Amino acid sequence: MGRKIFGTDGVRGTANSHPMTAAMALRLGAAAGRYFRSGDHRHRVVIGKDTRRSGYMIENALTAGLTSVGADVLLLGPVPTPAVGMLTRSMRADLGVMISASHNPYQDNGIKFFGPDGYKLSDAAEEAIEALLEGEPEPVPSEEIGRASRIEGDRSRYVEFAKGTIPGRQSLAGLKVVVDCAHGAAYRTAPEVLYELGAEVVPVGVAPNGYNINLGCGSTDPAAAAEAVVVHGADLGIALDGDADRVMIIDETGRIADGDQLMALIAGLWADQQRLARGTLVATVMSNLGLERHLRGRGLRLERTAVGDRYVVEAMRAGGFNLGGEQSGHVVMTDHATTGDGLIAGLQFLSAMVESGRPASALARVFEPVPxxxxxxxxxxxxxxxxxxxxxxxxxxxxxxxxxxxxxxxxxxxxxxxxxxxxxxxxxxxxxxxxxxxxxxxxxxx
Missing domain, CATH: 3.30.310.50 (Alpha-D-phosphohexomutase, C-terminal domain)
Structure with missing residues (x-):
């Protein structure tokens, strides 16, 4: 049938314009709730969001649709996209939803669905949900309507999870780290994780007002973070995007390294540790030819996919690979997470700094990119x-x-x-x- 409203990363558009309207969000919630309804247990859905003003509208509409088909909804508030994937699986939810347009400006918003395994939905699942949109709603009887509750404290689950991805929970004491949260979903979690691991934290982009997400900051505009690294004499800068599934790394000189360089570093380290599954890194057609040449020189392989981190993850799962991502800063490590996680990728870089005793500038330029x-x-x-x-x-x-x-x-x-x-x-x-x-x-x- 083909997808009509789902794109490469869920449903996305300008808020209050088709398809990103309250009416469509309600219908999507009801359709997704029906699609994942099975068995006679109380169905549970977790919903996270970033900091866009329109997130309130979409959140309420999705909740109405989901509860109308009998699902109980747990509202997480602002959390990174990877936290929704992790919590969906951890909390044994039937469905996870992230309300975010990622790196786009505040005028846009989006809806991303996660299955009970914590992974984004396949094309086939999205097509099935769209098919349900074509039919009449099937609300449950009044006594079976779901309930919604806003939960506190579950952000701390993700904080502890992220800290645990550093090997041996290495201390970051003595390191000064700039973290640019793009006034987005990680504005509380990212500084908290770094602080609790021992780093001196210089936060940037942590004052969301509903309209400033990704504005002059974050992974798509890391100049402010690069300037902060130099001004504060920081050892590293970590620039996230609005929903914190992307990252750019900034060395102590203010030089920016993209996802290709970060993936090359992690692939090499994991290969040395015999951790890189099947000696392969999965990346999209956008990744630099220099990355492919570098991996070949190390006896490693690059498998390319269509653009979109969901296609990277699909190829990783199909081939049994554990590392992949995009030049834009999605880095997927399925040993840790079900989707790109900018903070965890940044922690892997910090771990490499601690382990090697080398500065960021010595680690962030792994290969010479082709222009x-x-x-x-x-x-x-x-x-x-x-x-x-x-x-x-x-x-x-x-x-x-x-x-x-x-x-x-x-x-x-x-x-x-x-x-x-x-x-x-x-x-x-x-x-x-x-x-x-x-x-x-x-x-x-x-």
Missing amino acids: QLLENVRYAAGAAPLEAEAVRRAIAAAEARLNGTGRLLIRKSGTEPLVRVMGEAEDPALLSEVVQSVAAEIARAS
């Missing part, structure tokens, strides 16, 4: 720029110019009305010319 350029071209609703003949000709011409010396990847975003044009080539001037030529033609067709 890469990404251009995002926004298109109007209803437009199909990639189907235009002029765009197809421009892409063919660009690939001919690269002539095997690089690669070109053009794709529509699964979360925003954007076409992403990414290129890699050893010659930066040629790279710029081919990417700009394709982006310009797409813009004309948009």
Whole structure:
């Protein structure tokens, strides 16, 4: 049938516009509750959210839909996305829901579903939920309506869990760490975890007001965190996104390392420790060619997937791999978590610093990346720029110019009305010319 409202990471859109309306959230809650209803036990759903103002609206609507089909709802309040995955499994919930648009601005919001195993839903499960949306609601009798309660203290479960992912619970005493929480979901948990592990913490982006999530801060705009690292003489900076499933690492000089560098570091350490399952790292088609070459030089393998951390996780589960992620900062370690976890990834980097006694700058540049350029071209609703003949000709011409010396990847975003044009080539001037030529033609067709 194909999915109509689900994208690469749940349902996402501008708040109060289709599909991110209160009415749709209510229907989605009811449909998801029906899909996961089985057996005669009281069904339990946990709901977390980030700090967007619209989260209150979506939370209430989802709760109404879920309770209408007999599910009991436990409201976690602002918690990281990986905490919802962990708590869904830990609390034996039938369903987990995270209300977040991740790295997007506050105007957007989203709904991500987790199954009882703590993993994001498959395409097939999302299609089945959409099919239920097409039918009439099936509310339970009045005596079976679910109840909702806001629970306190369960954030501490995630805090203890995160602390336990550092081998031997190494002390971070003597390290000064800047943590930028993007005014988002981890604004309390991330500083708390680092402090309790012994670090001196410099918090940034921990004053959410409903409108400032990801604004001039976080993993998508780490300049403020980089400046704080230098100003405070910190040993490391950890920049999270709005729902804390992404991370960028900042060394003591203020230099930023992306997800590819972090994955390369962890893959190498785990390989040395005989912990890297099947000698393989799973990453998307967006990851740098330099990462692939580096792994090959270490006798390790890179398996590529479509863009989206859910596809990375699906490939990891299918192949029995335990490390994967995205250049954008999702790092998935299934030994610890069911989804990308920016804080836990940052803790792995800190552990490597403690274990080796080396500064962040010596660990954050594992390989030399091939020059890469990404251009995002926004298109109007209803437009199909990639189907235009002029765009197809421009892409063919660009690939001919690269002539095997690089690669070109053009794709529509699964979360925003954007076409992403990414290129890699050893010659930066040629790279710029081919990417700009394709982006310009797409813009004309948009």
